[in-house]
Every structure is written in C-alpha cells, then in structure tokens.
Amino acid sequence: MGEHPAFGPAEFADRLARLKARLRAAEVEAALFDEIEAMTWISGFGSSANRWRCVVIPLEAEPFFLIRALDASVCRQRSWIGDVPTFRDWEDPVPVLLSSLRARGLEEARIGLDFESYGTSIAGFAALQAALPRARFIDIGPVVAELRLIKSAAEVALLRRAAAIADEALRRAAAACVPGATQRDAARIAQSTFVELGADPYRPGPITAGRGWDFLHGHLGDDPLSEGDVVHIELTPRIHGYSARVMRCVVLGEPEPERLRAAGVLATLQDRQIAAMRPGALAGEVDAILREGVIRAGLRDSYDNITGYTLGLYGDAGPRTSDFTRILHPGANWRMEAGMVFHVYASAGGAALSESVLVTESGPELLTHLPRTLLTNRQGA
Incomplete structure (x- = not known):
C-alpha cells in the first residue's frame, strides 16, 4: 500500500468511515466512483479518463481500484488501497470489474452510483447493466462531493x-x-x-x-x-x-x-x-x-x-x-x-x-x- 505525501492513514480512515456511513444510509452494499475528484479523495490517487477506471468501496469486503495497467504502479505508490486489478489499454475493463465484484460476492448486490457522474457514459452504464444483470444500481448522488464540503x-x-x-x-x-x-x-x-x-x-x-x-x-x-x-x-x-x-x-x-x-x-x-x-x-x-x-x-x-x-x-x-x-x-x-x-x-x-x-x-x-x-x-x- 502506498503513502500520500500530505495525508496520513488516519485521514483516509476517517474519510472511509464517513463514506461508509452514507452508504449504509443509502442501503447499498457497495459503491462505484469514477469521477477523478471522488477517487482521489477516497483513495489518494486519481487518473485521467483516457481509459475508464473506478474505485469500488464495499461495505464489508475489501475495496479495490480498477485501473489501466500503465497507471497501476503510480496508483499503488500513492493509494492506501492494496487491491489494484488492471487491464491492458485495448481491453474492456468491465470483465475485470465483474471478476473483482464476483470474488467479493457482489455480482447481485445493490450497487451505488452517482447517476450524474461525468465519468459514466450512457454506453458505459449499459455495459455495467449487461455485465451485472442481477445487480441493482442505486443513485446515491454526489455523496463524496458533499462529504468533501467540510475540510479536515x-x-x-x-x-x-x-x-x-x-x-x-x-x-x-x-x-x-x-x-x-x-x-x-x-x-x-x-x-x-x-x-x-x-x-x-x-x-x-x-x-x-x-x-x-x-x-x-x-x-x-x-x-x-x-x-x-x-x-x-x-x-x-x-x-x-x-x-x-x-x-x-x-x-x-x-x-x-x-x-x-x-x-x-x-x-x-x-x-x-x-x-x-x-x-x-x-x-x-x-x-x-x-x-x-x-x-x-x-x-x-x-x-x-x-x-x-x-x-x-x-x-x-x-x-x-x-x-x-x-x-x-x-x-x-x-x-x-x-x-x-x-x-x-x-x-x-x-x-x-x-x-x-x-x-x-x-x-x-x-x-x-x-x-x-x-x-x-x-x-x-
């Protein structure tokens, strides 16, 4: 696991606890975040949307950071999240996402998304629905943006x-x-x-x-x-x-x-x-x-x-x-x-x-x- 140059483990532990409290209130079992500000605030690292990537926070299982292979090393250096599944630039990231969710028993879960995220295209959302036909996607809104309002x-x-x-x-x-x-x-x-x-x-x-x-x-x-x-x-x-x-x-x-x-x-x-x-x-x-x-x-x-x-x-x-x-x-x-x-x-x-x-x-x-x-x-x- 990596170390952020400005924030220690306690900072991220507090952020995670506050986030999970909001997710429990929304009655979801996991949440997927793909806006760069949300990913960075949660994990300590964010990357461009040249290839789709996301941070997944389950309520009970271990979180993971899905990212293109080229960016995995710098992600691991900066983020506290230890599980970083990857895909090659020409590969579809959704099957890798599905594999990581299935390993955590979340392929049929209630999964929270911000339905106004600039990171999720219409085609991308359709691909998620097709890959996870038994999952239910719940709009949790801009949860992280609201949590970020109060500064530490x-x-x-x-x-x-x-x-x-x-x-x-x-x-x-x-x-x-x-x-x-x-x-x-x-x-x-x-x-x-x-x-x-x-x-x-x-x-x-x-x-x-x-x-x-x-x-x-x-x-x-x-x-x-x-x-x-x-x-x-x-x-x-x-x-x-x-x-x-x-x-x-x-x-x-x-x-x-x-x-x-x-x-x-x-x-x-x-x-x-x-x-x-x-x-x-x-x-x-x-x-x-x-x-x-x-x-x-x-x-x-x-x-x-x-x-x-x-x-x-x-x-x-x-x-x-x-x-x-x-x-x-x-x-x-x-x-x-x-x-x-x-x-x-x-x-x-x-x-x-x-x-x-x-x-x-x-x-x-x-x-x-x-x-x-x-x-x-x-x-x-």
Missing part, C-alpha cells in the same frame, strides 16, 4: 499554503503588467511562482486584458499592453490538487474615477458578505448582500452569475475548473457550516476582486491577504 485540518493546511502562493504569484504577475509587456508574461511569471513556491505545475488561471467588466474569462492574448489597459488576473494554484484562489484587476496608469469608485463599492459590499459567512448563515442571504448591493449602487443592471462557490480538491484531468457543489445565488437555501471553504468573487464597473474564505466556528477567516482594491503598476503591486 490537513486539508485546511494545504489551502492555507495555496492561498499564500496565490497572493505572492499575483503580486509578481501584477508587477509584470507594464506597457510593452504581454498577458503571457504575467502568466509565465505566475506559473513559475507556483512551481518555485511548492504548488503543482498547473495552469495559472484566467489572465486577460480588457476595458469593461465582462472579460473575466477571456483568452490569453499576445498583443503588447499599453497605458490604460486593465489586466484581469485570477490565480488558481493547487497543492496536491487543493486550490485556493484570488482575483484582482491591474490598471496600467491612472485608474479612472468611476473604476476606482466601483472597486471601493465592491470591496465594501464583499467585506459585508464575507463577515456574514458564519455557521448557520443562509446562503441566499449571504449572496444577496453583494448581488443586491451591486445593483442598488448602479454598477450593474442585473447580476446573472453566482457570487461564490466551493473550494477544495480539484482533479488534474477533471472537466470541472470550479466546484459548484455549493454556490451562492438567490435561491440557495442551504446553510453554511464550519469547515467549508469558498471562493467569493465580485465584478462590476470595470473592477473585480475575489478571496478564499474559510468558515470557522467563530466566523469567517480570509485565507488570501492582498490589498482589497485595484492594483496599479505605479504602486509596485
């Missing part, structure tokens, strides 16, 4: 480190935003800072120049920057997959009065929103502080995006760039709990800013610590 002390430690790297990388990237430089220069500096300071070698996050507010998820450009440009920088460093995030706008030259006003309004409203992020707070009410405040201030006619979402573990090869297990929007009727971590973000009037926030028993804690205003190159940001 070890997970929070990774997020704190990632947040500090986000702050420093944004400082360095912002300083590179000068006339004649390019957005690519900022991206290069941000990514090299990630690696230098101990983060995963992953893409830096959205970096783009524009002059309005709705360019936040634009494309990296190669045109030289000039006086008056605004560079939006949102950095998303990861450590062992755990990502903190921070967003600022960098103004080349003197900020326009209206942009400065917008930044001040956003910071004030978001400060109030963050202060409300306490255990028991109703998410929709937390969302309204920013959403309705921006509209009342005349910075937007409508606010059509969410104002925050879950932070935590992201898969290296998963299709989701953000975790929307919990999101802040007008109809959000769930309540905040200690141990949740969020990326809260605001944009309007040519300004944008965001923070990573941990909800604790005593209230919110900012994990990111940059000045909450526009950044300018003349400030040496």
Whole structure:
C-alpha cells in the first residue's frame, strides 16, 4: 500500500468511515466512483479518463481500484488501497470489474452510483447493466462531493499554503503588467511562482486584458499592453490538487474615477458578505448582500452569475475548473457550516476582486491577504 505525501492513514480512515456511513444510509452494499475528484479523495490517487477506471468501496469486503495497467504502479505508490486489478489499454475493463465484484460476492448486490457522474457514459452504464444483470444500481448522488464540503485540518493546511502562493504569484504577475509587456508574461511569471513556491505545475488561471467588466474569462492574448489597459488576473494554484484562489484587476496608469469608485463599492459590499459567512448563515442571504448591493449602487443592471462557490480538491484531468457543489445565488437555501471553504468573487464597473474564505466556528477567516482594491503598476503591486 502506498503513502500520500500530505495525508496520513488516519485521514483516509476517517474519510472511509464517513463514506461508509452514507452508504449504509443509502442501503447499498457497495459503491462505484469514477469521477477523478471522488477517487482521489477516497483513495489518494486519481487518473485521467483516457481509459475508464473506478474505485469500488464495499461495505464489508475489501475495496479495490480498477485501473489501466500503465497507471497501476503510480496508483499503488500513492493509494492506501492494496487491491489494484488492471487491464491492458485495448481491453474492456468491465470483465475485470465483474471478476473483482464476483470474488467479493457482489455480482447481485445493490450497487451505488452517482447517476450524474461525468465519468459514466450512457454506453458505459449499459455495459455495467449487461455485465451485472442481477445487480441493482442505486443513485446515491454526489455523496463524496458533499462529504468533501467540510475540510479536515490537513486539508485546511494545504489551502492555507495555496492561498499564500496565490497572493505572492499575483503580486509578481501584477508587477509584470507594464506597457510593452504581454498577458503571457504575467502568466509565465505566475506559473513559475507556483512551481518555485511548492504548488503543482498547473495552469495559472484566467489572465486577460480588457476595458469593461465582462472579460473575466477571456483568452490569453499576445498583443503588447499599453497605458490604460486593465489586466484581469485570477490565480488558481493547487497543492496536491487543493486550490485556493484570488482575483484582482491591474490598471496600467491612472485608474479612472468611476473604476476606482466601483472597486471601493465592491470591496465594501464583499467585506459585508464575507463577515456574514458564519455557521448557520443562509446562503441566499449571504449572496444577496453583494448581488443586491451591486445593483442598488448602479454598477450593474442585473447580476446573472453566482457570487461564490466551493473550494477544495480539484482533479488534474477533471472537466470541472470550479466546484459548484455549493454556490451562492438567490435561491440557495442551504446553510453554511464550519469547515467549508469558498471562493467569493465580485465584478462590476470595470473592477473585480475575489478571496478564499474559510468558515470557522467563530466566523469567517480570509485565507488570501492582498490589498482589497485595484492594483496599479505605479504602486509596485
């Protein structure tokens, strides 16, 4: 069995116990997980979906990790799961899955699946049904995503480190935003800072120049920057997959009065929103502080995006760039709990800013610590 570089056996034992409690409540005898975030959280290892793979957790028998032979060695190095059945790249993994289930007496079991898993295609589900005609497949929903909402002390430690790297990388990237430089220069500096300071070698996050507010998820450009440009920088460093995030706008030259006003309004409203992020707070009410405040201030006619979402573990090869297990929007009727971590973000009037926030028993804690205003190159940001 392998050893994870950030989490010890007790961490995974706790995760497994919590997961099995949920599976018992769902009245299944085993569960199959094939989303990379779920597999990684359970086992310590996740791989791309170039070939279908899964982690199977029986309630009574030993778990196993079904994976292509090429990835088996690295799986065993990182995962606590000792049984790793394999298949060659050109082989069908389903017969190997069937053999492992049969060895555990589970070929006729009630097997839990997340019916909205991005890892299971329609054809793949049909193949499971054909291979296990006497089994019953039960929709257990996003069980692992919900369990991941409350972070352990070890997970929070990774997020704190990632947040500090986000702050420093944004400082360095912002300083590179000068006339004649390019957005690519900022991206290069941000990514090299990630690696230098101990983060995963992953893409830096959205970096783009524009002059309005709705360019936040634009494309990296190669045109030289000039006086008056605004560079939006949102950095998303990861450590062992755990990502903190921070967003600022960098103004080349003197900020326009209206942009400065917008930044001040956003910071004030978001400060109030963050202060409300306490255990028991109703998410929709937390969302309204920013959403309705921006509209009342005349910075937007409508606010059509969410104002925050879950932070935590992201898969290296998963299709989701953000975790929307919990999101802040007008109809959000769930309540905040200690141990949740969020990326809260605001944009309007040519300004944008965001923070990573941990909800604790005593209230919110900012994990990111940059000045909450526009950044300018003349400030040496």
